[in-house]
Amino acid sequence: MNITEDITTVTDFEALMSEDMLEKMHYLHAAIAEIIRLYPALPLDPKVYFSDDVDLPDGCTVKKGDVIAYLPYAMGRMKYIWGEDALDYKPERWLDNNGCFRSESPFKFTAFQAGPRTCLGREFAYRQTKIFSAILLGCFTFKLSDExxxxxxxxxxxxxxxxxxxxxxxxxxxLHHSP
Incomplete structure (x- = not known):
């Protein structure tokens, strides 16, 4: 049986989506992580200190009211962090030798924060984006009106x-549109 012959509507495609299928979408997961690396939702992430602290990796002391900002947008493009191909869109950087997705340290890939402030919705965000992307890319083709x-x-x-x-x-x- 050819599975693509059984899909005639978006609803048919959506019905085939399962937890197991989503878990096997390693390349799509890698592609999404790579997009987020290059185009994080928050390009600048400031933090305000509410008390004095020795918080930075170099031992720098910060005082109550100080603002420290880091730049996920710039960090995602740093050759020092990502290698000589840091400016290239390369989903393969997120895959191991078996083609399975492997995450990076949250201190390297900061889009979802790190440490005790790690985003609780990270896995949900990846799951929802994979579902949305799989349905859109599986059912439609897209072309820029002006390439x-x-x-x-x-x-x-x-x-x-x-x-x-x-x-x-x-x-x-x-594929045709569902009524």
């Missing part, structure tokens, strides 16, 4: 596209 126009980003408290991203969306071959 020569390079999308630009605007950095505010979070990273955003600067203006619209005009795309064409086409159902994949053999």
């Amino acid at each position: 020569n126009k390079v999308p630009r980003y605007r950095t505010t408290i979070n990273i955003q596209l600067d203006g619209p991203l005009d795309i064409y969306v086409f159902p994949r071959s053999g």
Whole structure:
């Protein structure tokens, strides 16, 4: 039986999604992590100290009211941290020799914080993004309306596209819209 012949609607594709299938989507998981590495939702992450502390790895003392900021956007592009290909989109950097996803230290990949402040929703965010991505990519193809126009980003408290991203969306071959 050819599974793709049985999928004629988005609902059919969605019905095939299972926990086991999601767990096996190592490359998709790696692709999502790589996107987040290069384009973290929070490009700048400031912290305000509520009491005096010796908190930094170098032993630096911080005082109550001090603001310390780190830049996940810049850190995701640092050759010192990610290697000579730091600017390249390379999902394979997240895969082990068996093609299985392997996470990096949260102190290296800071998008979900680290230590006692690690994001409780990290796994849920990955799961939801994998479901959403698998359905969209499995059921549709996407094409930029102007392939020569390079999308630009605007950095505010979070990273955003600067203006619209005009795309064409086409159902994949053999797929039709559910009523």
